[in-house]
Every structure is written in C-alpha cells, then in structure tokens.
Amino acid sequence: MFISSQDSPAAFKDFTLVMPAVAVGNVGQLAVDLIVSTLNMSRVGYFHTDCLIPMAGNNPYASGKEDAEELHTPAEGVQIQRSLVIMRSKKFRQQLKSWIKASGFSRTVVLSSSHAYQRDDQQLQGTSLRYLMTPSLLAASADALKELGWREMERIPAFPGVDADAEPRLCIPGGGITKGLYTDGCAEDLPLAVLLLFCSEGDNIPDAFALVNHLNDWLHLEEPSSKWKIPTSWSLLFGSGIPPALF
Amino acid sequence: MATFFGEVLSVYSRAVEEDEEELEENEEDEQIRRELEEKRTVHLHWNPEVSELLRAGNKVQCSSFILAVGHNAASFLSAYILASANWDTVGRAVAWNERSRSGTGPSGEGSACVFYRHKDEPAVLICHVTCHIAEDQLFQWTEKVFGYLQTRGLTVTVLSDSSVADYKTADYMCSSSTPFLRSLRSSAFSDQPVCPSLEQPNIITGLPAAVLNHCQVHSIAAVVYQCYSDVTGPDSITMDKYKPVLTKLGRSIQVDSSRSTDGLCNFVCISEIQSNLYI
Numbered sequence: 001m002f003i004s005s006q007d008s009p010a011a012f013k014d015f016t017l018v019m020p021a022v023a024v025g026n027v028g029q030l031a032v033d034l035i036v037s038t039l040n041m042s043r044v045g046y047f048h049t050d051c052l053i054p055m056a057g058n059n060p061y062a063s064g065k066e067d068a069e070e071l072h073t074p075a076e077g078v079q080i081q082r083s084l085v086i087m088r089s090k091k092f093r094q095q096l097k098s099w100i101k102a103s104g105f106s107r108t109v110v111l112s113s114s115h116a117y118q119r120d121d122q123q124l125q126g127t128s129l130r131y132l133m134t135p136s137l138l139a140a141s142a143d144a145l146k147e148l149g150w151r152e153m154e155r156i157p158a159f160p161g162v163d164a165d166a167e168p169r170l171c172i173p174g175g176g177i178t179k180g181l182y183t184d185g186c187a188e189d190l191p192l193a194v195l196l197l198f199c200s201e202g203d204n205i206p207d208a209f210a211l212v213n214h215l216n217d218w219l220h221l222e223e224p225s226s227k228w229k230i231p232t233s234w235s236l237l238f239g240s241g242i243p244p245a246l247f
Numbered sequence: 248m249a250t251f252f253g254e255v256l257s258v259y260s261r262a263v264e265e266d267e268e269e270l271e272e273n274e275e276d277e278q279i280r281r282e283l284e285e286k287r288t289v290h291l292h293w294n295p296e297v298s299e300l301l302r303a304g305n306k307v308q309c310s311s312f313i314l315a316v317g318h319n320a321a322s323f324l325s326a327y328i329l330a331s332a333n334w335d336t337v338g339r340a341v342a343w344n345e346r347s348r349s350g351t352g353p354s355g356e357g358s359a360c361v362f363y364r365h366k367d368e369p370a371v372l373i374c375h376v377t378c379h380i381a382e383d384q385l386f387q388w389t390e391k392v393f394g395y396l397q398t399r400g401l402t403v404t405v406l407s408d409s410s411v412a413d414y415k416t417a418d419y420m421c422s423s424s425t426p427f428l429r430s431l432r433s434s435a436f437s438d439q440p441v442c443p444s445l446e447q448p449n450i451i452t453g454l455p456a457a458v459l460n461h462c463q464v465h466s467i468a469a470v471v472y473q474c475y476s477d478v479t480g481p482d483s484i485t486m487d488k489y490k491p492v493l494t495k496l497g498r499s500i501q502v503d504s505s506r507s508t509d510g511l512c513n514f515v516c517i518s519e520i521q522s523n524l525y526i
Contacts, residue, residue, distance in 0.1 A: 046460075046463070046464050048461075048464045050383075050386035050387060053382045053385075053485060054385050054456040056442060056455075056456045056459045056460055056463070057431070057445065057447065057451065058445060059447070060447055060448070071431060071432065071433055071434060073459075073460045073464065207521040222436065228321060233447050233448045234419060235417070236415040237448075240414070240415045240416050240419065241416065241417050242362065243419045244419060
C-alpha cells in the first residue's frame with residue numbers, strides 16, 4: 001500500500017505519525033494541511049490502494065511558481081485527501097494498521113472530528129475537544145495529559161434516556177474510521193492517540209485551527225506564538241466567483 | 248444541486264458516518280455482497296493474437312498509450328486519428344455498474360471501452376472510454392490495463408471531457424471563454440504540455456485521475472488534457488479544442504489535421520431523449 005517516492009525505501013522507525021481521519025467537516029484533513037504547509041514538509045511516498053477514490057491535482061502546498069506544478073495524489077505520506085470507497089473502510093483500516101506496525105512508529109496521532117449535534121448533555125458543556133489513547137500510549141503520556149488537562153472522550157449509552165441499563169460505549173458519530181482505528185489500536189497494542197473535536201459541516205477553518213493548536217500544545221511542532229500557514233489549496237473552498245448576471 | 252447553467256449535478260456531502268458497528272453480515276448478505284463484487288469486476292477481453300501473447304507470459308509492447316475519456320474526447324480521436332483506417336480493434340474492457348446501459352453483456356458485446364492498435368506502429372495503443380467507470384472500479388481498471396502493458400519508455404496521454412461547472416476560479420468565467428484546455432502531468436513527464444497547467448484548487452477525478460495516479464506512483468510519463476466545456480453532450484466546438492494535442496500525438500502516429508470543424512459534426516451524436524430539457 002505505501003510506495004516510497006524516494007530512491008531508497010523510507011525509514012520511519014521511532015517517528016511520530018500524524019494522520020487525519022476523513023470525518024465531519026474534514027477538520028482532521030484541514031489540520032494536517034496546516035501542519036504540512038507551515039512546516040514545509042516534503043512528500044515521502046504514496047498510499048496506493050483501491051480503498052481510496054482517485055483524484056489528482058497540482059501541489060496544494062505550493063509556495064511559489066517553481067513548485068506549483070508538482071503532481072499530488074489522494075493520499076501521500078500522511079495527508080489523506082479523498083474519501084474511502086464505500087464498503088472498503090475495513091480493508092483500508094487493516095492496510096493502515098499493518099503499515100503502521102511494520103514502519104515502527106513510536107506513536108500515531110489521528111486527527112478527527114465528530115458531529116456536534118449528537119452530543120449528549122454532558123458533552124454539551126465545556127470544551128469541544130476530546131482525546132482517546134490506547135493503553136500502551138497512555139502509560140507513556142500520563143504526565144503530559146495531566147499537565148494539559150485534556151478531556152477524554154466519554155462513553156455514552158447507545159440510546160440515551162431510553163435504556164437506562166445499557167452499557168455506555170464509545171461512539172464517534174461522523175468520525176469515519178476513527179473509532180475503528182482506535183479499537184484496532186487497543187486490540188493490537190499500538191501506541192495510538194485520537195484528537196478530535198465536535199463540529200458541524202460548514203466553514204471548518206476555525207475548527208482546524210483549534211485542533212492543530214490543541215495538538216501543538218502536546219507535540220510542540222511550532223512555537224505557540226507562530227502563525228500557521230494556510231495552503232493555496234484552501235482558496236475558493238466555497239466555489240468560484242459570483243456571476244455578475246445574477247444581480 | 249443546480250449550477251448557474253441549469254445542469255443538475257450530484258454532490259457529495261463531506262459528512263462521514265461512523266464505521267457502523269461493523270454490521271454483522273449473515274451468510275445470505277455475504278453471498279449477495281460477493282456476487283455483487285464479482286459482477287462489478289473489471290474484465291479485459293483481447294483478440295486471439297494478443298491473448299496468445301499474454302498467455303505466453305509476455306506483455307503488450309507499448310510506447311504510446313492514448314486514452315480518451317468522454318464522448319468529445321473519443322469523437323476527436325475517431326475523427327483525427329482512427330478515421331485513417333490503419334487501426335485494428337484489439338480488445339475491450341467491461342466494467343458493469345449501476346449506470347451501465349442494457350445491451351452491455353458480460354463478455355463485452357456493446358462495450359463502450361475499446362482498445363485499438365495501429366497496424367504499422369503496433370506500439371501505439373488507443374483506448375476509447377465512453378461509459379461510466381464507477382469509483383470502486385477505477386483502481387482495478389487501471390491496474391489491470393497497465394498490468395498488461397510493457398511500461399518502460401511508455402508515454403501516456405489522456406484526453407478527458409469535463410464540465411466547466413467543476414472548474415473553480417476567483418473571476419467568473421463567461422461563456423465566451425469556454426471550452427478551454429488544462430493539463431496535469433506526472434513527474435516523469437518531461438515534455439511541455441500544449442496548454443496551461445491546471446491551477447489549484449482544481450483537481451481531476453475519475454478515470455483520468457486513476458491513470459495519472461498510477462503513472463505518478465510508478466514513474467511513468469503521463470499527461471492529462473482536461474477540456475472544460477459548458478455543453479454537456481457531444482459538441483464539435485469542444486472536440487476541436489483538443490486540436491493542439493495533435494502536434495504531440497503526430498510524432499508517433501499519422502494524424503489527419505486537415506479535417507475541419509464542420510467535418511466534426513458527423514461525429515456528434517443526436518442528444519439522448521432524457522437530456523432534451525433545455526433544447
């Protein structure tokens with residue numbers, strides 16, 4: 001599934017993998033856009049798989065004319081731009097999981113989101129940011145989490161108010177493969193964290209900034225005072241210029 | 248969703264449902280799903296000569312692969328290149344999906360995806376695709392086709408029709424500026440395309456994207472020429488827009504550049520009944 005774009009195979013042992021889940025508002029993907037654009041990261045390979053819907057375009061992170069005409073594909077080390085083919089999400093998760101294990105990442109961070117309108121009463125209060133961590137990463141990050149004061153994603157009953165005896169369970173509505181990745185991570189003892197926020201579809205740029213700043217508080221990718229650089233691919237997010245004949 | 252031009256386009260919501268509960272499938276569901284997957288498998292049928300070659304463990308020699316996706320692109324190639332009658336039909340691809348027309352059988356009769364090979368230059372292959380290849384079939388189609396081709400020294404050229412409603416620009420485009428051509432190329436493509444590069448944030452999708460992805464990942468020289476038009480059906484003016492590409496294609500094959508725009512009208516099909524709403 002992963003094909004290196006360099007002459008020699010890419011080596012990721014002990015690296016941190018930050019990847020988006022395709023989820024409501026595409027917030028994870030927008031957040032990763034900000035990271036790649038600001039840190040001027042280079043492509044190291046492609047996820048070439050039948051699980052992703054094909055697309056292609058010129059360099060979405062171009063900084064000038066020189067690098068504007070570099071072709072980019074649906075998923076490259078680690079931005080995933082496209083939706084999954086329906087009915088193949090399980091296969092994609094399995095491919096991702098195998099790749100993560102084989103690459104030897106020290107930790108994997110999945111950036112995601114969940115439908116704000118499906119929050120229960122307790123989730124409506126306070127911050128809209130949540131985290132999840134697999135047991136193996138929790139052990140290593142307990143102190144950092146305490147200092148950050150983050151809020152863990154709540155387990156809630158499947159039908160709140162209907163079945164009082166039902167076992168609370170993890171629900172991430174609108175989160176795409178997020179829950180699957182997390183449960184796989186727990187089952188396979190992978191050091192994996194999920195950072196997500198509750199949001200609705202619309203202009204999700206502020207949500208992307210909120211999520212990336214939240215991540216930065218933990219991973220310190222950038223100085224807190226620095227600005228995140230918006231990529232060129234974010235232009236015209238809501239369509240082309242308005243036809244004058246409309247008025 | 249209706250565009251400014253009155254076309255009705257399907258749009259996809261960005262909202263993504265949670266991987267539901269991985270719904271327990273019973274045996275009957277699983278069998279239905281398996282049968283459906285089998286029905287949607289892409290099949291390639293080659294003529295006896297090519298089949299023999301492939302059976303012997305060889306690949307099809309190919310230095311230039313030209314793919315036309317859409318009625319205008321396909322008609323353009325038919326008018327300027329295939330009309331010379333120096334071409335053999337060597338194969339067809341069958342990809343059944345919910346938008347396949349009745350009359351397209353499993354063995355390819357009535358297939359709208361045909362491969363042609365030049366009689367004098369057998370390393371030049373053309374493929375017409377005028378049917379819909381579904382999202383879940385695109386990767387499979389590409390891997391299967393390229394799996395049969397010898398790719399060393401291969402150059403791929405894709406001509407693709409697209410609606411101008413899919414083109415994003417800060418300044419509104421009036422109808423006089425359409426149709427127009429834009430290009431996208433793989434890193435291995437060193438030649439100069441005949442038109443400007445596709446500007447961000449525009450992207451290409453569908454079969455042209457799948458082919459370009461494959462070429463990019465496998466370091467094959469490839470270029471996609473996407474023609475944006477405000478006419479949804481076959482149109483001679485749109486077909487004519489691909490003409491600059493002939494200067495590049497003419498290096499490997501004989502082209503009939505003398506054909507006029509009026510001559511292209513012969514290749515324009517009568518519009519189908521269901522799209523006569525704005526006549």
